[in-house]
Amino acid sequence: MHLYFCGMKELDARLKKRLEARKEEHAYRQLTIPSGLIDFCSNDYLGLSANTKLRADLLQHFMAYPIGSTGSRLISGHSLQAQELEQKLAAYHSAEAALLFNSGYTANLGLLATVPQRNDTIIYDQLSHASIREGIQLSKARSFAFRHNDVNHLKEKLNRATGQIFVVIESVYSMDGDFAPLSAIIALLEDYKAVLIVDEAHATGVIGDKGEGLVASLGLEEKVWARIVTFGKAIGSHGAIVLGNKLLADYLVNYARSFIYTTAMPPHSMKAIELAYEMLENRGLLEQLRSNICLFKGAIDPVWKDQFIESDSAIQSLLCPGNEQARALARSLQEQGFDLRAILSPTVPKGKERIRICIHAFNTESQLLDLAKAINKKLGEK
Numbered sequence: 001m002h003l004y005f006c007g008m009k010e011l012d013a014r015l016k017k018r019l020e021a022r023k024e025e026h027a028y029r030q031l032t033i034p035s036g037l038i039d040f041c042s043n044d045y046l047g048l049s050a051n052t053k054l055r056a057d058l059l060q061h062f063m064a065y066p067i068g069s070t071g072s073r074l075i076s077g078h079s080l081q082a083q084e085l086e087q088k089l090a091a092y093h094s095a096e097a098a099l100l101f102n103s104g105y106t107a108n109l110g111l112l113a114t115v116p117q118r119n120d121t122i123i124y125d126q127l128s129h130a131s132i133r134e135g136i137q138l139s140k141a142r143s144f145a146f147r148h149n150d151v152n153h154l155k156e157k158l159n160r161a162t163g164q165i166f167v168v169i170e171s172v173y174s175m176d177g178d179f180a181p182l183s184a185i186i187a188l189l190e191d192y193k194a195v196l197i198v199d200e201a202h203a204t205g206v207i208g209d210k211g212e213g214l215v216a217s218l219g220l221e222e223k224v225w226a227r228i229v230t231f232g233k234a235i236g237s238h239g240a241i242v243l244g245n246k247l248l249a250d251y252l253v254n255y256a257r258s259f260i261y262t263t264a265m266p267p268h269s270m271k272a273i274e275l276a277y278e279m280l281e282n283r284g285l286l287e288q289l290r291s292n293i294c295l296f297k298g299a300i301d302p303v304w305k306d307q308f309i310e311s312d313s314a315i316q317s318l319l320c321p322g323n324e325q326a327r328a329l330a331r332s333l334q335e336q337g338f339d340l341r342a343i344l345s346p347t348v349p350k351g352k353e354r355i356r357i358c359i360h361a362f363n364t365e366s367q368l369l370d371l372a373k374a375i376n377k378k379l380g381e382k
């Protein structure tokens with residue numbers, strides 16, 4: 001008993017020390033409840049999470065479904081609803097098959113941890129999301145990062161690769177908001193025994209005529225071996241699918257632990273996703289989002305353009321090196337009514353700390369212009 005208590009104290013001391021280190025680096029994280037400021041930080045690009053029509057439609061279906069899915073898809077959690085949703089989503093994104101996961105995080109873990117094998121090689125963009133990196137860490141394959149969006153550097157890595165090669169990229173990068181040079185990467189891979197995996201988390205619902213993502217919008221579905229589409233961002237809900245061929249879906253059902261050993265997505269969540277996709281067919285929200293992105297970018301004084309990472313997506317990142325400096329800038333903009341967050345190192349590399357501004361379809365013209373004006377003024381004070 002005594003030893004147990006001692007162990008607990010020592011462990012507490014160790015945790016405290018690590019938290020102190022975070023404070024010293026100005027990187028201590030705390031949960032904050034959104035305080036009703038103007039939303040420029042959520043990934044709810046189309047505003048579907050709060051969309052009145054969508055919520056009313058969902059309410060109509062509320063009693064038709066049980067609350068929980070009651071088990072893993074392999075036991076009691078499978079349903080005709082899940083199967084039909086997967087078929088609908090596969091068709092929407094022009095894929096042979098789709099397999100639902102409870103989040104983009106677990107989709108990446110499931111895919112990357114189980115498909116590449118010991119003598120294979122995974123090559124991934126340096127700015128890949130944590131869920132991609134963690135999936136890679138769980139796999140037994142060798143892995144290399146290539147410099148962000150640098151096709152020549154990717155080629156160097158391909159020349160050193162052995163076994164089956166997997167190249168992993170995002171179509172729109174979550175922190176920089178820029179696009180992958182998808183066509184150039186595909187052209188390069190044709191000379192290698194390599195397959196491409198594209199995470200479309202921030203392109204889903206945003207890129208393409210009906211939000212089908214970058215791959216399908218360029219007609220490159222056949223050239224991409226697997227895609228990850230997530231529902232926690234523009235789709236306004238949560239969960240994800242892996243898109244690929246039927247063999248891949250079958251393989252994941254058999255091997256992906258993050259698919260097998262978890263309770264399946266609840267029916268109401270599946271219905272919310274289905275209804276959100278129906279809303280995507282009406283392009284109004286998407287067009288509004290695009291016009292808002294243009295309005296905001298156009299209102300930033302050209303002298304400050306270089307402080308932004310070049311991006312045509314809904315993610316506009318204003319670089320502000322240093323954790324303390326980025327936090328101070330975010331605080332000042334928050335005090336003016338804008339909900340913006342500083343993204344600090346180690347989430348982004350040191351020196352690349354930033355304010356990540358997310359533009360939404362629901363941001364009004366005056367909100368967008370006021371934010372741009374506040375940023376122009378603040379940068380001018382430096």
Ligand SMILES: Cc1ncc(COP(=O)(O)O)c(C=O)c1O
Nearest residue numbers: 103104105129174199201230232
């Ligand atoms: C590129 C990318 N992939 C995957 C994920 C994880 O998705 P989810 O939030 O559904 O777990 C995120 C989330 O931020 C992301 O940005």
